[in-house]
Amino acid sequence: MVEPDRQISILIIDDEQSERTSLKRVLSPKYDVSEAPDGDQGLELAIKIEPDIIITDMMMPGMNGLELLKHLNKLDFNPVTIFITAFGNEKIAVDAMKSGAFDYISKPFDIDELRMVVRNASDKVMLLSENKTLRRQIQKMSAKNKLIGESEAIRKILELTKKTGEVDISVLITGESGTGKELIAQSIHQQSARSANRFVTFNCAALPTELIESELFGHEKGAFTGAVESRMGKFEAADKGTLFLDEIGDMATETQAKILRVLQEGMFERLGSTTTKKADVRIVSATNKDLESGIKEGWFRSDLYYRINVVQINLPPLYERRDDIPLLIEYFLGRFNKKHSKNIESLTPDAMSMLINSDWPGNVRELMNAIEKAVALSDSNTLTLSEFESKKPSKTYSNFSSDDLLSFREQKKSVVDGFEKEFFISALLQQNGNISRAAEQIGLRRQYLQDKLKKLGINAQEFKE
Incomplete structure (x- = not known):
């Protein structure tokens, strides 16, 4: 090595x-x-x-x-x-x-x-x-790369994942952000005949359109300003292995056409080259968008959709499998105890009940972040309800007592700040900490959202995977 x-x-x-x-x-x-x-x-x-x-x-x-x-x-x-x-x-x-x-x-x-x-x-x-x-890492963390849960929904997903891994076909994984789509993609690769070769990940929403093709197909020296040397792309890197196209619903239609050609013919050219290269790659894609609506609205190609959607695996949001939350909490406790050198053994019943009954708009990723924060900051061996304050419901008019009534202006600011903080955190969790995409999702200018995050003390980096 x-x-x-x-x-x-x-x-x-x-x-x-x-x-x-x-x-x-x-x-x-x-x-x-x-x-x-x-x-x-x-x-x-x-x-x-x-x-x-x-x-x-x-x-x-x-x-x-x-x-x-x-x-x-x-x-x-x-x-x-x-x-x-x-x-x-x-x-x-x-x-x-x-x-x-x-x-x-x-x-x-x-x-x-x-x-x-x-x-x-x-x-x-x-x-x-x-x-x-x-x-070597995959052998050590095989359990980590499996979806944690024993609910009927998860059992069916893991069974379908195993069957899908054994056949060399394209797979589309759907579900909200934070549900574990990349874990399923890794599991498919590990259980396939391609497992000895690379599993390459590419986030289709992470780069501007003009750079995506260079990343996917590679480029020759001088192909564009800044191309000071030749570079292989993701398709070459994943040859004989698996290429995971995350957030494929965010890919421009021009790039979709070139991806389609690779899937149909197994051939592509680096930017700046006329030499055709071949790539033997299995494609596993993921999205949290409705691609069928995208076809009707014209932002996703139907021919590419049918190519990548030979088998579809849909991951349910966490609120649809609440029975798995205690098991997930136990798993994350063990993981973060080791990471932060703690020895937290359990949660109080009211803390466990509150976590089970929360909606978790950011799904497993949000739960994981909440557990890590509580473990890292706790001074005892039991996590209590007070250590998950941000997950408690916001106050409504019926919760106000005489002690709360300092002034209308102060109380209003407190409630508004609480609402904004939860709302912005939810958007960041769904967009994996990406401020630009979060701003677009909730209809705000990026600079305005960035200023609000700063005032509320929210660090977007904490919500990245």
């Missing part, structure tokens, strides 16, 4: 000293470069140092490049292999790529092309390393 604080290592294998020197001069000091004069010594050194990338000549005395590749393919570690071939021998290099090589460079090589190929190989190394890390 590549540690974040160490250089990527490269082994150069070539029988010509001048070629090895030229390559080393170009690649050092950015990379940790070793060298070997032939295939046999190269294989021996590779087994000893386990380089991330191997750059090897195709034609060498003794063991040639293709024979070397066969031996490399049998090793426990997986170096990314780049071939150097004489002009006119490109067909041999293409055969090598079919046998597992990453790419090739023709002699005499162009320095910029060499750097680009090695940079792309480095991206592949980092992805492979990340895959190993993710697989």
Whole structure:
């Protein structure tokens, strides 16, 4: 695995000293470069140092490049292999790529092309390393990536998730914000034949339209202002794995058309390139919007809808499965006790009753935030009703006592502030802490909402996942 604080290592294998020197001069000091004069010594050194990338000549005395590749393919570690071939021998290099090589460079090589190929190989190394890390994490947190609950609704969802994971089809997950759509997407991936490969997440509402295509499809150097180097997109990163398109209902119709092409043909082009690339990707999408209404209103394509909606899994809001709330509270208590070094064992009956009977407009995410805040700030081993004050119902006229009646103006301000605080928090929870989307949802200007949040002491960052 590549540690974040160490250089990527490269082994150069070539029988010509001048070629090895030229390559080393170009690649050092950015990379940790070793060298070997032939295939046999190269294989021996590779087994000893386990380089991330191997750059090897195709034609060498003794063991040639293709024979070397066969031996490399049998090793426990997986170096990314780049071939150097004489002009006119490109067909041999293409055969090598079919046998597992990453790419090739023709002699005499162009320095910029060499750097680009090695940079792309480095991206592949980092992805492979990340895959190993993710697989280890998934094994450790398999319970964490399941929807918590024992209600009939959750049992049916988990059963459908298992069946869906076993077949390679597109899935659309629907439900309000905070209901656990990404957890279901992860679970589908883990139970699929693609589980050894990457699960890549992309939030369709997180970027301006003009940047979404670059993120999804990648771009070449110079494709637009600021594109100082080539970059692979999410489809390339998710090749042979799963791409989770969160909030797909927020995607522009022009981008929808390009996504549709990838689903239909498995092909796309990076921005600024005419080279068609292939991607073997399973698409799992999620939305909290009514896409069928979007089709009627013209903001969502019907052909894309039917492509992504082979199987639909609908997650109910938390108020429709109140029986699961005690189990969720128990799970979050254990999780946040460990995180904050606390030993909170339970809730008082009135606190538990209040949490069970709350509406939770932000669903499981809002409950999770409430439990974490209470655990982090509590000084005892039992959580009481007073530690969940923000969830208690706002006062109405029937609740006022003589002690409350300080003045009409003060009382009105208190009630209005309480209403605004709950209203804005609810909007932020539903929009995952995104002020722009929250403002749009409730019909306010972004700057006005930002000013109100500041006055009320609300930090939008606290409501991000």
